[in-house]
Amino acid sequence: MSKIEELTRQLVTPAIEKNKFELVDVEYKKEGNNWYLRVYIDKDGGVSLDDCQIISEYLSEKLDEVDPIDNSYILEVSSPGIDRPLKTKRDFEKFKGSLVEVSLYQPIDKKKKYEGELLGLEDDKVIIVDDGGKREFDLKNVSLVKPIIKF
Structure with a gap:
């Protein structure tokens, strides 16, 4: 796990716990010309678009405060999907x-x-x-x- 992925986990955990979500995974990787910071969340009954927005806005603010990433990147918060890999x-x-x-x-x-x-x-x-x-x-x-x- 990269330092950025670990820091992202730490930054997002309070919002995850407050909203009773589960943090499934964090990925920071380059695809084509773009870097992506992806956060996968879940909860009983499934994740809504509003749930993703709550975490995205919270995390975006925290990342702006800490500013750990030198290059530009795209932040994505989503559900892991029904065929998600089992990790935890x-x-x-x-x-x-x-x-x-x-x-x-x-x-x-x-x-x-x-x-x-x-x-x-x-x-x-x-x-x-x-x-x-x-x-x-x-x-x-x-x-x-x-x-x-x-x-």
Whole structure:
């Protein structure tokens, strides 16, 4: 996590807590010619445009006060979406019992992607059940865990 991402987390936390939101993630990265500072928030029942505006205005004011970023950037505050990656312990608890896709950095049994029912995150291991039974993946080898959305 970059210093800007960490500082953004610290700056936005009071507004997140006050409004009973969850801070899902913060990203600071360059795409094309532009830098983006993205803040992903969530809450029970989902995030509204008004929720995003509250956090955006608060954070924009705090960032202007501290002025930690030398170059121009675009601030975006949004919901992580229904297929958001699972990152926190709370995410793994919330999606326990759901169908997920686990992507790996290094293959296991010549596969880098597995699908199954999420049992949880325990002792830095992602645990799922698939057709082959119970599987555990060391978190260090997991590049992404996301829900599988079926319509």
